[in-house]
Every structure is written in C-alpha cells, then in structure tokens.
Amino acid sequence: MILWKMIFKNAFRHKLRTALTILAVAIAVLAFGLLRTVISTWYASVEASSATRLITRNAVSLIFPLPLSYYNKIRQVDHVETVSYGSWFGGIYITEENFFANFAVDAETYLDLHPEFVIPGDQREGFLRDRRGFIAGAQLAERFGWEIGDIVTLQGTIYPGNWEFQLQAVYRGRDESVDESQFFFHWEYLNETLEETSPTMADQVGFYLVGVTDPDLAAQVAEEIDAMFENSPAVTITETEESFLLGFISMTEAIIQVIRLVSFVVIAIILAVVANTMAMTTRERTGEYAVLKTLGYSGTQITLLIMGEALVISLCGALLGIVLTYPAASGFRQALKAFFPTFSVEPATILLDLGIGMLVGIVASLVPARQAVRIRIAEGLRRIG
Amino acid sequence: MENRANIVEVRNICKSYQRGEHTITVLNDISFDIARGEFLAIMGPSGSGKSTLLNLIAGIDRADSGSIMVNNEDITGLSETDLAGWRADNVGFIFQFYNLIPVLTAMENVDLPLHLTGLSKKGRQEHVEAALGMVNLIDRMDHYPSQLSGGEQQRVAIARAIVTDPAILVADEPTGDLDRRSAQDILGLMERMNTELGKTIVMVTHDPHAAQSAHLTRHLEKGEFSV
Numbered sequence: 001m002i003l004w005k006m007i008f009k010n011a012f013r014h015k016l017r018t019a020l021t022i023l024a025v026a027i028a029v030l031a032f033g034l035l036r037t038v039i040s041t042w043y044a045s046v047e048a049s050s051a052t053r054l055i056t057r058n059a060v061s062l063i064f065p066l067p068l069s070y071y072n073k074i075r076q077v078d079h080v081e082t083v084s085y086g087s088w089f090g091g092i093y094i095t096e097e098n099f100f101a102n103f104a105v106d107a108e109t110y111l112d113l114h115p116e117f118v119i120p121g122d123q124r125e126g127f128l129r130d131r132r133g134f135i136a137g138a139q140l141a142e143r144f145g146w147e148i149g150d151i152v153t154l155q156g157t158i159y160p161g162n163w164e165f166q167l168q169a170v171y172r173g174r175d176e177s178v179d180e181s182q183f184f185f186h187w188e189y190l191n192e193t194l195e196e197t198s199p200t201m202a203d204q205v206g207f208y209l210v211g212v213t214d215p216d217l218a219a220q221v222a223e224e225i226d227a228m229f230e231n232s233p234a235v236t237i238t239e240t241e242e243s244f245l246l247g248f249i250s251m252t253e254a255i256i257q258v259i260r261l262v263s264f265v266v267i268a269i270i271l272a273v274v275a276n277t278m279a280m281t282t283r284e285r286t287g288e289y290a291v292l293k294t295l296g297y298s299g300t301q302i303t304l305l306i307m308g309e310a311l312v313i314s315l316c317g318a319l320l321g322i323v324l325t326y327p328a329a330s331g332f333r334q335a336l337k338a339f340f341p342t343f344s345v346e347p348a349t350i351l352l353d354l355g356i357g358m359l360v361g362i363v364a365s366l367v368p369a370r371q372a373v374r375i376r377i378a379e380g381l382r383r384i385g
Numbered sequence: 386m387e388n389r390a391n392i393v394e395v396r397n398i399c400k401s402y403q404r405g406e407h408t409i410t411v412l413n414d415i416s417f418d419i420a421r422g423e424f425l426a427i428m429g430p431s432g433s434g435k436s437t438l439l440n441l442i443a444g445i446d447r448a449d450s451g452s453i454m455v456n457n458e459d460i461t462g463l464s465e466t467d468l469a470g471w472r473a474d475n476v477g478f479i480f481q482f483y484n485l486i487p488v489l490t491a492m493e494n495v496d497l498p499l500h501l502t503g504l505s506k507k508g509r510q511e512h513v514e515a516a517l518g519m520v521n522l523i524d525r526m527d528h529y530p531s532q533l534s535g536g537e538q539q540r541v542a543i544a545r546a547i548v549t550d551p552a553i554l555v556a557d558e559p560t561g562d563l564d565r566r567s568a569q570d571i572l573g574l575m576e577r578m579n580t581e582l583g584k585t586i587v588m589v590t591h592d593p594h595a596a597q598s599a600h601l602t603r604h605l606e607k608g609e610f611s612v
C-alpha cells in the first residue's frame with residue numbers, strides 16, 4: 001500500500017516534467033492511433049466484403065471491359081444465384097476536388113447483392129423506377145447537402161459529356177464498415193446514351209458481380225466461369241470480393257507499409273521520452289532508493305517502485321491520447337471524407353494504444369531500475385546532502 | 386568462543402577501495418567488540434574510515450576480509466537478499482541528513498520499515514504512534530518532512546530507526562546538520578534510547594561534544610584504532 005502511494009506521489013513530484021512527458025506520450029499515442037486507423041480504414045472495404053460474392057473481370061486488366069453477352073452465360077453456371085454488373089463511371093462533380101466513387105450498375109440485381117445497403121422501401125422503388133435516378137450514400141448526400149429529388153450533374157471523363165441524374169434514394173450502411181460515400185445510377189441509362197453517342201462503347205460492362213448460393217462453392221464457381229470464357233476474345237478472371245479488394249489494396253501496399261513503419265517509429269519516440277524521464281528521475285532519487293534498501297526493501301520492490309512510476313506516467317499519457325483520438329478521428333473524417341469515408345477508431349486500436357502504454361512504461365523503466373538496484377547502498381547514500 | 390555479552394564482534398576486518406590504478410586501504414585489520422547496551426562513539430578525521438566501519442557493522446557494505454558477528458549472526462557470509470532481511474530485523478539507522486522520504490508524512494516514514502514485517506495495519510499504527518510518542522512528535526505525525534525543522538526531521542528518523550525494535554542503532558553524524566540546540570535534543574533522545582530502552586548505539590561523529598554523550602569513545606585514524 002505504501003509503495004502504491006509512493007508510486008503515485010513520485011509520478012507527480014515534478015509536475016511540469018511529468019505533465020510534459022504525459023503530453024508527449026499522449027501526442028505520440030494519438031499519432032499512433034490515427035495511423036493505425038488509416039491502415040484499418042484501408043482494409044475496411046475488405047472486412048465489409050461478402051463471402052458469397054464473386055467478381056468477374058477482364059483477365060488483362062480491370063480497365064478493359066467485358067461483353068454484356070456474358071451475363072446470361074454466367075447466370076447458367078451451377079450454384080449461381082444472382083448476377084449483376086456495372087462499370088466505373090469516373091464522373092466529376094463540379095471540380096476534381098469533390099472526388100467520390102460513382103458506378104453505373106444493373107440497379108435491382110446490384111442492390112439485391114448488397115443487403116448491407118439499408119434503403120427505405122419507397123426510395124428504393126423510386127430509384128428502380130427512374131432510369132435517370134441515382135442512389136447516394138448518406139455520407140455523400142450529407143457532404144454536398146443533396147436532398148431527395150435534387151438534380152446532380154456529373155461531368156464524364158471516360159464517357160464524355162454532362163450527365164444529369166436525380167437523387168431518388170439514400171442508403172445507410174448496416175454497420176460502420178460500409179462505405180456510405182458511393183454514387184450508383186442505372187447502367188441502362190449509360191448504355192442507352194452510349195448507343196446513340198459512342199456505339200462502340202455500348203453493351204460492355206466493367207465487371208460482373210456474381211452471388212453464389214454457398215460460400216464454400218465460391219472457388220468452384222469461379223473456376224467454372226473462367227473456364228467458360230477461356231477461349232473467348234475477353235478472357236475473364238473471377239475471384240471472391242475479398243481477393244479482388246485485397247488485390248486492389250496491394251497496389252498501395254508500399255504506402256501502407258510506410259504508414260505502419262511510421263507508427264512503430266512513433267512508439268520508439270514515446271519509449272525514448274519516457275525512458276529519458278525515468279532516467280532523470282531515478283538519478284535524482286538514488287539516495288532515496290538507497291535509504292529504502294538500507295531499511296530492508298529488496299531489489300524487486302525498488303524495481304516495482306520505478307516501474308510503477310513509469311507505468312503511471314505512460315498510461316496517463318496513453319489514456320489522454322486515447323481520449324484525444326476520438327475527436328481527432330472525427331475531424332480527420334470530416335476533412336478527408338472523400339478518401340476515408342469510414343474513418344472510425346476500432347476497439348482493437350484502443351487496446352493496442354493501452355498495450356503500448358504499458359509496454360513503454362515497463363521497457364522504459366528497465367535500465368533505470370537496474371541501475372538503481374545495482375548501485376551500492378553506501379554509494380547511494382553519499383548522493384544525499 | 387562466543388561472548389554473549391557482546392552484541393558486535395569485529396575480527397580482522399580489512400576494507401579497501403579501488404580508485405583508478407590505486408588501491409586505498411580504508412580499514413586495516415580492525416578487531417574490536419561492542420557490549421550489549423553500549424553507547425559507543427567512533428571519532429576520527431575525515432577519511433579515517435569511521436563511516437565505512439559503521440556501514441560494515443550495519444550490513445550495508447561488505448568487508449574484503451575478516452568477520453563481523455552482530456547479535457550472534459555472522460553477517461559477512463549473508464547474500465544481498467538475506468542481508469536486506471537481516472538489516473530490517475536487526476538494525477535501526479540514523480543518518481546525518483535524516484534521509485526521510487519527502488513524499489511521505491512523518492507517520493508514513495516511520496511506518497516504512499514496518500511494511501516489511503508481518504504486522505497488521507492496526508499493529509503497525511500502534512508501533513508508529515508509540516515511536517512518535519517517544520520522540521514527542523505525535524502532534525506532527527501528518528506533516529511532510531518539508532514542513533518540519535531539521536531537529537524534528539531527525540526525531541522522525543530516530544522514531545523510524547526504533548519502530549521495529551532493532552537490536553542495534555547505528556548513527557552516522559546524527560547531529561552534523563543541526564544547530565547546537567537541536568543537536569543537544571537529539572543527543573538527549575539517543576541517550577534515552579540507550580538508557581530507557583537498552584538499545585546498543587554505535588555513533589560516528591567528528592564532534593567531541595556529541596561524543597561526550599556516549600559511554601565509550603574510540604578514535605580511528607588511517608584505518609586503525611589509536612590507543
């Protein structure tokens with residue numbers, strides 16, 4: 001009990017130094033938490049992927065289309081329940097800074113395959129009825145202040161011209177991992193326009209989305225689809241949605257690795273800060289530790305005293321950093337909602353922050369504790385006075 | 386042959402320190418006894434080895450050779466852990482600069498050695514109050530060292546030294562940092578510990594006035610007792 005009191009009293013003995021150390025740890029934990037959240041956000045789409053959905057695309061590259069004629073053939077494959085398709089539209093809303101993902105999709109089948117998109121029934125019907133209608137994620141609609149019935153014009157990049165759409169529905173995610181910043185409209189609208197303006201681009205899709213009856217059969221179904229088009233002009237590659245998204249993410253793997261590395265550098269910085277504080281503290285209290293040893297306190301008890309003090313400081317810093325992480329993440333989400341639509345701090349990140357706080361406290365106190373324990377009592381007592 | 390009247394038996398103690406390439410002999414073949422209930426003052430000039438000798442008797446330093454029996458136990462063969470336990474059970478310490486823990490109150494400082502005993506909280510409290518009562522500081526028990534004068538701090542240190550009822554009290558220049566009046570109080574208190582509680586006291590001092598409080602004074606010079 002008295003050791004506990006000494007731990008807490010010692011930790012706040014030099015208030016300014018302790019406050020600065022706690023602040024430094026808090027900032028580092030905040031930075032670490034945000035960096036980890038960036039990484040987890042990067043993989044959020046993968047976590048949200050469904051095991052029963054396959055994606056079929058052109059084997060050469062995602063930028064090459066597939067013929068619409070594949071649709072009926074894929075539907076005939078055993079264990080295929082639903083087939084949808086779509087194309088990346090790449091439209092710009094007013095300026096490029098307003099970037100968001102926009103797709104032309106076969107509306108009904110696409111929504112059937114995405115039960116994680118929660119849409120009020122009447123809005124869904126309204127969207128399905130209106131060929132120029134579009135559906136937007138709640139975050140996207142909120143970002144631009146769109147209301148149901150608003151007309152929105154996208155400037156085509158892949159498909160030239162100004163394209164007008166009317167907002168018919170707003171979807172919300174079933175959970176936090178669902179991206180609420182996307183824009184979907186009817187593929188038929190795109191195709192009909194292309195038939196008139198660019199007939200060579202008509203009747204082509206960017207990808208097929210295939211719903212299978214059983215996730216265990218996904219690999220078998222994928223093989224059958226690809227085998228079917230093995231000798232066709234547009235050879236396909238079919239993979240689970242998760243593999244597809246991971247493949248997409250792997251293109252940016254180097255960036256993620258750098259972020260991961262920086263997050264660990266941040267931990268090293270915290271360690272150095274706390275270790276420096278503990279080294280100063282222990283040196284100043286050499287005499288007191290010598291007195292405790294004189295009175296019969298063991299090396300283990302002295303170590304616990306020093307380690308406890310380091311833990312109090314590092315955990316206070318970690319807790320402050322965690323508390324600051326939430327408003328910081330919220331600000332981050334607001335500022336970069338176009339790039340990180342689902343930027344939210346995961347419980348695992350908080351646990352990691354706490355774990356790091358503890359680890360830093362323990363590791364930072366090891367060398368000072370060892371020095372305090374090893375110093376001869378007579379020598380330690382000479383440091384007083 | 387063991388002499389039960391002696392609480393300390395020092396035999397052929399040698400102690401030297403290495404300073405770079407030089408070996409400095411601090412104690413050279415010292416042998417002497419301290420009788421149980423004795424109040425011994427060890428005097429000598431700076432560097433004579435008196436504090437080193439006190440540290441060896443108190444088990445906070447180790448001799449190069451020789452043996453030291455304290456309260457019928459040869460402490461020269463004890464491991465660091467055993468020596469820590471032995472100190473807690475047998476020795477009370479009084480230092481020149483009081484060496485109280487600044488973040489603990491007077492009561493908590495006195496309580497500090499009792500945490501290493503098996504006493505209950507209530508038992509500890511009784512011991513602490515008795516010890517503080519003995520040094521007449523009951524009314525200052527909730528004060529921190531920074532709120533006490535030098536003399537009061539040294540009285541707290543004495544209470545801490547006697548609270549475990551040790552066999553021997555060692556005091557290293559206990560009045561060295563005090564004014565004359567406070568020094569006199571402390572010496573009076575130590576005499577009371579010796580006469581009323583029968584505590585054996587070994588005090589190192591360079592102050593002849595302080596040494597007068599002891600029953601016996603030994604002079605140490607260049608690592609040896611002078612006659």
